[in-house]
Amino acid sequence: MNRQITVALAGNPNIGKTTLFNALTGLRYTVGNWAGVTVEKKEASFTYKGTAINLVDLPGTYSLSAFSLDESIARNYIVTENPDVILNLVDASNLERNLYLTLQLLELGKPVVMALNMMDMAAEKGLIIDIPKLSSLLGVTVVPIVASKKKGINDLLDALIKPKSADPFSAAYPLRYAYHVEYQIQQIESVLKNVSFNIPPRWLALKILEGDLEVINLIPIKLQEQLETYMLNVISEDIRQAVTDKRYEYLSHLTQKVTTFSLPYIPSATAKIDKVVTNKWLGLPLFALVMFTIFYFTFNLVGNPLARVFDLGFSYITALIKNFLVALGISSWLLALITDGILNGVFGVLTFLPNIACLFIALTFLEDTGYMARVAFIMDELMKKIGLNGKSIIPMLLGFGCNVPAIMGTRTIENEKDRFTSILINPFFSCSARLPVFTLIASAFFPGKEAIVIFTLYFLGIFIGILAAFILKKTLFKSDGMPFIMELPAYHMPSLKHIADQVWEKIQGFLIKAGTIIFTASVILWFILNYNLSGPSEMTDSLGALLGRLIAPLFAPLGFGNWQAALSLIAGIVGKEIVVSNMAIVYGLGSESSFLSFQSALSGAFTPLSAFVFLVFILLYVPCIGTLGAIKRETNSYRWVIFSALYQVAIAWAVCFIITLIGGLMI
Amino acid sequence: MSKTLCDLQVGSTGIINAINAPLPIKQRFMDMGLVKGTSVSVEKLAPLGNPIQISLKGYSLCVRKEDAKYILIA
Structure with missing residues (x-):
């Protein structure tokens, strides 16, 4: 009969726990959440030499004091779920601090197998560890490994499946208190x-x-x-x-x-790198340069050209499917639903995939090298002013590219309150999809002054985002008063394999979202834009138009109380860039509309002031479907998705109303 | 008023004497290795003057000045 064991993987944060988990399981794992909380739970089942192993990844912690959520989860799992073995990952190059957790694990009385990781880095430092001695002093099996190079993995598995004595605690536990x-x-x-x-x-x-x-x-x-x-x-x-x-x-x-x-002390490479990276004068400009490079890489060099290729590919696939379905002779409404509704919506969001992948490659690279902690170090003072910590800066900046990876990138913020705040303010940082809308409308109403208008919009978004963070941190996500203590890990070369795994995991998450929430939302939006209660209709007679007429009075105080504008805003929820193409349709311009005809059609419906207010509304209102999907994924609750949509509409309306009032007085 | 980690000059080293903070905060510091008798040195200030980088037991931590005030130096 097969033996079955449950192994809990425990260890400090950022010492390669994910890498070891992947090395042991080969990426065949399920990701869920710990009951009732948003902390991610990874689990995998596999068989090694006839033993079925169920591996559970506990949150990375320094201790089991249970003053933080992660510590509580890790401890409660061990106490209540009673795993057969605890696999304790220990960073060999930082032994003392890592063993602090080991002692606490040993006190829980479960058999512990220690994986001593980064033996290569320890060797580089000239550090020699007497493994047999360590093993006998602590009374645990110690297996040296290099997780990133998959060295020692089989030895580790052998140690895990070896039957353990019933109560190693009383026999071997070495520490006696005062x-x-x-x-x-x-x-x-x-x-x-x-x-x-x-x-x-x-x-x-x-x-x-x-x-x-x-x-x-x-x-x-x-x-x-x-x-x-x-x-x-x-x-x-x-x-x-x-x-x-x-x-x-x-x-x-x-x-x-x-x-x-074995070696005399030499100043570490890390200290030398930090002389430059966190230098008083060079630190901040260098960070700006790094961010610029990421954006250039993501949007100019790789992302956008690839996105265009994706776009072409999707059009091609859509055409193929369309031909195939026509050949099958399916009814025209079903054809339209599949091609115009589903494929268009889902492919539209998938076009972001190259950008998301690029941002994540960059993000994971920075995280794995250890640079991210330095960014948090140099930016903390600034972020502290709005109640967040240094770690929140990167997602905030990524938001200017695309809010979807930015929100997924908040995962690195350990403090849950800071993470939620960062997620909820992110859509205010104007993503690149909003730029074409700004450009088009700004050039129609403010020729020659587009740059100022667009700059004002970005600035307003940042201002509102900061204000929202400030208010959220004072109300819903009040700080627990815990100090911000962060390790500044030694720099090291990241492994390509690990980056690829991480990026793939993120992309997979996004694909699943695209296949579920984005799919559903696309179908619903397509339906209300192409149907009314008596059947298929033109968009101008659709449910969406009806809805537009219904809600248009809400926008009257803002100066654009016409149903076309309202309908465009509804359609914009699919993706902000859609507002433009949608406006072309609802203002009766057809697909061949030129810039000039756009300008003249809009000038009837908008004054310069209401056009600007309309732009502000687009900047601030409901995030796009992709972003809402990311919010769902990261908060693990539809409540926050709904909250996010509603509070942004409320803020958008309020800000627009104020601008309309002030603008009205000035004119 | 006794000397705290916040008062240490950049580049200098001190020995931790006590942590004068409410229990959860104190436990957090202690868990990170900031216990009585530990030698800790201030490596540098962040470009904006806060937080500070400290090193102890062979690793580096980033701590805000206002939190460093909790740590009393002998």
Whole structure:
């Protein structure tokens, strides 16, 4: 019979946990969310030498104190789900800090197998680790690996499937705390001895002393009452300090025992690079240059030419499918639904794929090299002013390219409140799809002054985004007051394989979204733009037009209360660039419309002021379907999608109304 | 008023004496290795003057000045 084991992968953030996970599973995993929260949960099942292994990736944490969501998730999983083995990934080049988590894992009493990663980097530093000694001192199996080069993976799997002794904790766990702590642990253990938990009583006792409410609530009320004297706040703070101090004291001795340096100390490459990268004068200009390069690479060099190729390819495929369906003799409404509605909508969004891929290649590269942490370091002071931290700057800037990858890129912001704020303000940073709309309408109404108009719009978007961040952080996402402490990891060459895996994962996520929410929304929008209650119709008689007439009065105070404008805005939800082509249709210009005819048709419907207000509305209102899909994916809730759409419309209307009032006074 | 990590000059080193902060914040610092007796040095200031880069136990951390005030230096 096949043996089956569950392995939980635990380790510090940013030390290659994803790389190891991929190396073990070969990208055959499922991505979900931990119950009730938006933290991503990756799981994979595979068989190795007849043993079925179920591998669960725990959030990367430095500790299991459970003061952060990630720590709570990791700890609760181990305590309640009872995995057979904990696979602890440890960065060999940063042993002491990594082993701090290991000690806490060992205290949970589950068998631990340690994968000692980045042995190559340790060797470069001249660091030699005595692996047998480390293994015997801690009482765990230690397997040296280089996850990025897939070295040691089979040895690691062999160690994982080897049957483990029932309770390694009592036998091997080496650390004893100060006398007064140990004494109280024993007292509590004796109270708990008649209750059976699958957690070591020693660990429970320690957590009770630390005043850890999550754990205290696991034990029966009656026992809680008995243990009340051990749960005083004064004691718990003292115990926590004594425990943490002792762990690090122990680890500092342990690391000295197991490591030797074969090389004299040389200033690391990282320090040299940082001399330039975070230099007082060079740091910020260099960052600007990096961002410029990313945009140039994404939009000019690769993305847009590729997007055009995609566009051609999609037209070709659409034509093929159309011919095929015509040959099959399907009814014309179904044909139109498939080609004009579904294919047009989904392909329209897929055209963004090259840009999204490019932005993600750049993003993953910066993250993997360690540069991203430096960006956060140099920009933190600025971002702090709006209540966010340095890590929020990159998604914000990516928003100017495309809000979809920008929102997907917020994943690197660990603090959930900051992440949600970053997601919700992102659409205010005007994406490249809005530029053609701005350009066209600006040149129709403000010839010669297009640049000023467009600059004003971008600036307004930034201003509103910052204001929204400020308000969101003061209301819905109030800071928890935790300090912003971020590791500045050593620089290293990223592996192409890892970048490819990450980018593929993002693209896959986007494709699934395109296939579900974007598909559905495309069908609905196509339907309301091409049908009315009695059947197929011209767009000017469609449900959309009806809806446009219905909501047009809402826009009357803003100066564009005609149904055509309202309909264009509805259509623009598919993609902002569609506003232009849609306006050409609803103002009766046909597809052959020239710029001049566009100008004259619009001048009847808009004044310069209302045209500008219309642009502001397009800048600020509901994000496009792709962006809404990304918001759904990253917040894991339709609630935030609806919130995002509604609050942006409300803001758009309010800002437009103010501009109309002020503009009316000035004219 | 005792000396804090925030008062250390760039390039100088100090020994952590205590962390004077509410429990969750204190625990966070301690978990990152900022425990009593640890030697910590200030590497540099960010270009805008805040946060600071500190190093301890062979790794670097970025900490805001206002948070560095919690860390008392012997």
